[in-house]
Each structure stands twice: as structure tokens, then as C-alpha cells.
Amino acid sequence: MRRLWSIVKKEIKEILANRSAVVVSVAVSLFVGAMYAMQSAMADPSPRPANPAFILSTIVGLLVSYTFASQVFYREKVSGTIETLLCSPISLRMLWAGKVIAVALPASALSLAASVVATLIVAARTGTPELASGPLILHVLIVVPLFTATLAGLLGFAQMLLGMRENRLIGFAVFIPLFAALYGVGFSGAGRLAYGWSSLGILVAIATVLLAAVGYLSRFLSRERIVLTLP
Amino acid sequence: MVSSTASAVRPMIVAERLSKAFGGRTVLRGVDFEIGEGEVFGYLGPNGAGKTTTMRLLLGLLRPTEGTARVDGQDAGRSLDARRRIGVLLESNGLYPRLSAFDNLSYYAQLFEVPRAKERVAEMLELAGLTERRRDKVGTFSLGMRRRLALARALLHRPAVLFLDEPAAGLDPEAQKLVRDLIASLSSDERITVFMNTHDLDDVQRICSRVAILCDGRIRADETLKEWNARAEASGLVPTLVDENAVEEASRVLGELPDVATCEIDGRTLTVSTHRELPTASVIRALEANGIALHEIRRARQSLEELYLETVREAGEDA
Numbered sequence: 001m002r003r004l005w006s007i008v009k010k011e012i013k014e015i016l017a018n019r020s021a022v023v024v025s026v027a028v029s030l031f032v033g034a035m036y037a038m039q040s041a042m043a044d045p046s047p048r049p050a051n052p053a054f055i056l057s058t059i060v061g062l063l064v065s066y067t068f069a070s071q072v073f074y075r076e077k078v079s080g081t082i083e084t085l086l087c088s089p090i091s092l093r094m095l096w097a098g099k100v101i102a103v104a105l106p107a108s109a110l111s112l113a114a115s116v117v118a119t120l121i122v123a124a125r126t127g128t129p130e131l132a133s134g135p136l137i138l139h140v141l142i143v144v145p146l147f148t149a150t151l152a153g154l155l156g157f158a159q160m161l162l163g164m165r166e167n168r169l170i171g172f173a174v175f176i177p178l179f180a181a182l183y184g185v186g187f188s189g190a191g192r193l194a195y196g197w198s199s200l201g202i203l204v205a206i207a208t209v210l211l212a213a214v215g216y217l218s219r220f221l222s223r224e225r226i227v228l229t230l231p
Numbered sequence: 232m233v234s235s236t237a238s239a240v241r242p243m244i245v246a247e248r249l250s251k252a253f254g255g256r257t258v259l260r261g262v263d264f265e266i267g268e269g270e271v272f273g274y275l276g277p278n279g280a281g282k283t284t285t286m287r288l289l290l291g292l293l294r295p296t297e298g299t300a301r302v303d304g305q306d307a308g309r310s311l312d313a314r315r316r317i318g319v320l321l322e323s324n325g326l327y328p329r330l331s332a333f334d335n336l337s338y339y340a341q342l343f344e345v346p347r348a349k350e351r352v353a354e355m356l357e358l359a360g361l362t363e364r365r366r367d368k369v370g371t372f373s374l375g376m377r378r379r380l381a382l383a384r385a386l387l388h389r390p391a392v393l394f395l396d397e398p399a400a401g402l403d404p405e406a407q408k409l410v411r412d413l414i415a416s417l418s419s420d421e422r423i424t425v426f427m428n429t430h431d432l433d434d435v436q437r438i439c440s441r442v443a444i445l446c447d448g449r450i451r452a453d454e455t456l457k458e459w460n461a462r463a464e465a466s467g468l469v470p471t472l473v474d475e476n477a478v479e480e481a482s483r484v485l486g487e488l489p490d491v492a493t494c495e496i497d498g499r500t501l502t503v504s505t506h507r508e509l510p511t512a513s514v515i516r517a518l519e520a521n522g523i524a525l526h527e528i529r530r531a532r533q534s535l536e537e538l539y540l541e542t543v544r545e546a547g548e549d550a
Contacts, residue, residue, distance in 0.1 A: 086292055224293050
């Protein structure tokens with residue numbers, strides 16, 4: 001467990017050391033949050049489709065997870081560190097898990113920050129804070145982190161399976177269905193937010209099953225596959 | 232030329248009939264060796280001979296097509312415990328450029344669960360001469376500094392076996408000496424076994440106790456440095472004749488002697504290279520018996536480089 005957290009800490013350090021990626025992620029999160037909130041606050045409350053916290057946590061969480069996940073796996077190969085790392089006493093599964101947690105933590109933190117900013121702006125502009133329901137709060141605190149981890153896990157697994165190669169096509173093929181599931185489950189047929197306990201349950205189940213499945217499959221990853229793609 | 236240098240000491244690295252094919256291309260063909268505790272094993276060979284593949288098989292990064300590779304009795308590909316006993320310095324230093332020297336070492340100290348990690352990291356930074364720069368990002372370091380740091384990382388967890396790929400590459404002469412002295416002392420004082428891929432024959436002569444040459448996926452020579460040196464001493468004779476017109480005849484006569492490999496003519500001097508030591512007296516007798524007058528005769532000492540090139544050339548001819 002200590003070694004897993006060593007991987008997590010090191011990955012977060014590396015993510016934070018990449019200042020341009022961090023600045024872009026934070027700026028986009030806050031900018032999108034602010035813009036959405038301003039637009040939302042100007043609209044007549046009745047047709048407002050969804051609570052800003054729901055929309056923003058979803059968008060920001062997955063986008064940031066996608067950005068960071070693309071870096072943390074592929075970077076090991078680009079910087080020539082993967083071969084030495086594979087000689088250390090850690091399994092590929094632990095390496096995968098450490099990287100997934102390291103991506104999910106900042107992505108979830110940023111999604112939460114964007115949601116809070118958006119909620120505060122809406123409250124300031126309208127004077128009537130739009131209070132989130134219990135399921136919505138749990139959505140931001142549990143479902144979105146789970147989905148950020150699932151996205152990072154699937155992307156990381158695909159990259160490791162391909163020998164630490166980044167494949168954008170696979171990236172989009174993973175991102176789009178997850179985003180659609182996360183965004184779509186909360187809406188009713190009339191296009192309005194109808195996020196309740198059942199939506200929450202469905203999303204938690206989807207993320208848990210996917211994450212558990214890919215976690216199980218990660219035991220079959222091969223060091224040879226990775227090494228053979230090295231120059 | 233391949234000697235069975237089975238050590239009386241504990242075998243730390245063992246390759247048995249080790250073969251590896253990628254698709255239809257065979258890169259390694261039945262490689263056998265056993266490296267004992269405390270040996271410094273120099274693994275030589277031209278580019279593409281299969282040196283990196285051998286090292287990757289021993290490190291468990293690749294699975295052999297046939298045969299086995301063991302480090303301290305275990306398969307490093309399957310056993311995390313075996314990997315705890317291995318230190319590596321590969322061609323790419325394997326350092327994280329965005330992290331500091333301290334963070335790079337600390338990360339590996341945690342992965343290897345090094346006891347009293349902070350003290351050990353400080354000790355290794357001192358060894359690498361990077362204590363002053365410990366907070367600087369590795370990306371700002373020179374090639375030599377990175378190499379030293381990577382070597383410090385390889386030694387951080389006190390491995391029993393060290394795998395080094397061109398350890399002195401990119402270092403200035405002073406740092407090269409430091410690295411060589413360090414490897415020599417690790418072997419002699421701490422009984423660390425060293426497997427070293429290299430092209431640098433100077434490195435080999437200074438620090439290796441045993442040398443193997445790999446060509447075209449096969450080991451063509453595997454001898455202790457003592458044996459190499461003895462062979463270098465015994466590898467040739469240079470007779471100079473009184474009469475230049477007799478050199479062709481002398482070349483024919485000497486070429487018929489057992490163990491003579493080649494006989495090259497340069498004016499009235501012949502360079503006779505031999506497979507094993509040829510007594511000077513037998514050359515003198517053979518020439519005298521054919522009425523060829525000798526002006527002088529001396530022994531030629533081949534350098535390790537010449538022996539290496541000869542082995543590679545012979546391997547090429549065999550192939």
C-alpha cells in the first residue's frame with residue numbers, strides 16, 4: 001500500500017510540475033464554470049435545464065481526467081523511464097492503479113472547484129442560491145470521481161496494452177460513451193435534469209463495474225509488450 | 232574459445248540455452264553462461280548482436296522463446312523479490328526530468344522500501360556528488376550528472392546484482408574513473424555481481440574479471456580477463472628474415488605449423504598469429520629446416536581490441 005501511494009504522490013508531483021497543463025486545466029475549469037454560471041443566471045429559472053454543479057462537475061472532471069491520463073502513462077515512455085521502472089519490484093497492476101488514482105484526485109478536485117464556483121456565481125447573480133439535492137451532491141462527490149478514475153483507468157489500460165502508446169481514436173472511443181452515460185442518465189426524456197437516487201445508483205454501478213473489470217484485466221498486462229515498443 | 236568458467240562461488244546470474252525470437256527473426260541462439268558472486272562480467276558484441284535482448288531476458292522484461300534466465304536463483308520476470316536484489320543502469324538513465332534529484336532517488340527508495348530512506352538518499356547523493364544540487368530538477372543536469380545520479384539510484388537499495396548498460400557513456404574522464412573505481416570496489420568489497428553491456432574495451436580491461444563476446448546471437452568467446460591477457464601475450468610471433476626473397480617460402484612453411492591462424496607479409500617481416508601459444512623454438516626450427524635464414528624473432532602482443540575484432544571477424548566468416 002505504501003508503494004502504491006508512492007506512485008500516486010510521484011505522479012501528482014509530476015502533474016503539478018507540468019505547469020502549462022495545470023494552468024490550462026485550472027483556467028478552463030474556472031472559465032467554463034464562470035461562463036456557464038453567468039449564462040445560467042441570466043436565463044429564466046423555469047427552463048433552466050440543469051443545476052450548474054451537475055453540468056460542470058461532469059464536463060470538467062472528464063476533460064481534466066482525459067488530459068492528465070494522456071500524459072501520465074505515455075510520458076513514462078517518452079522520458080525513457082519505463083524500462084527502469086519495470087525493473088523495480090512493482091507489478092504493472094500497481095503501476096496502473098497508482099497512476100489512475102493520481103489522475104482521479106486532481107481531476108475530481110478541479111471538478112468540485114468548478115461546481116462550487118458556478119454555484120456561487122449563480123447565487124450571487126440571482127440572489128437565490130440553487131441548492132443541490134442529496135443525489136446531486138453525491139454525484140459531485142462520488143460519481144464524478146468514480147468516472148474520472150474509470151476514464152483514466154480505461155485510457156491507461158489501453159495505452160499499456162498497446163505498449164505505452166497513445167491512441168487518440170481509442171481515447172475518444174472511451175471518452176465519448178462515458179461522457180454520454182454520465183451526462184445522459186441524469187436527464188429525463190423532456191431534456192430536463194431529473195437526477196435522483198436511481199440515476200445515482202445506475203452511474204455508480206456503471207463506473208464500479210467498468211473500473212473493477214479493467215482493474216482485473218490489468219493483471220494480464222505484459223511487460224514484454226511495453227518493452228518491445230521501446231526504441 | 233568458449234570456456235566453461237563455472238564458478239566455485241555462488242552463481243548469481245545464470246543463462247541456460249537462452250533463445251529469443253521476434254516473429255521469425257531469431258536474435259539469441261542458445262546462450263549459456265553462469266556468473267558467480269562478485270564477478271564483473273563484460274558482455275561485448277557488435278550492434279545488433281543481441282546484448283540488450285540478453286539483458287532484458289535476464290531482467291525479466293522479455294520472456295525467453297527457449298531456455299531459462301535466473302538472477303540469484305529466481306526469474307526476475309515473475310518474482311518481485313528477485314527484482315529487489317537487482318540494480319539497473321540502462322542506456323536511458325530512467326530519471327524523471329521534471330523531478331529533483333532528491334525526488335528521483337526518494338521515489339525509488341520508496342518503491343524498493345529502503346530502510347532509513349532519507350539517510351540513504353542523502354548518502355547516495357553524496358556519492359554522486361550532487362548534494363548541492365539535490366533540489367534542482369534533473370532536466371537541468373548535464374549528461375554526466377544524470378549518469379552519476381542514475382548509478383546512485385541503481386545502488387540505492389544495496390542490490391546483490393547490478394546490470395549496467397554502457398555505464399561510463401557520456402562521462403568526462405574524471406567521472407569515468409570514478410565510476411570504474413566504484414564498480415571495482417563494489418565487486419571486491421561488497422561482492423556485488425556486475426553484468427555490464429559495453430563497447431568500451433578500456434572499461435573491460437580496467438574493471439571486468441570476465442569477458443564474453445556475443446556475435447549474431449551466439450557467444451563466441453567467454454573467458455576470464457586473465458585468460459584473455461594470456462591469449463593476447465601468446466597470440467603472435469614476428470620473425471624478420473635475412474633475405475626478403477624468402478618470405479613467400481617462409482610464409483608457406485609457417486602456415487603449415489599447427490595452431491597458426493594467419494601469416495601476413497610486410498617486406499622481410501612476417502606477422503604470424505596463432506590460436507594458442509606457439510613456442511619460438513618451433514618457428515626457428517621450421518625455418519632452419521627449410522634453409523631460411525632468420526634475422527630476428529619477437530613476440531607480438533595483441534590488444535584486446537584486436538582479439539575482439541578477430542573474434543567478430545571469425546564469427547562473421549562462420550555465419
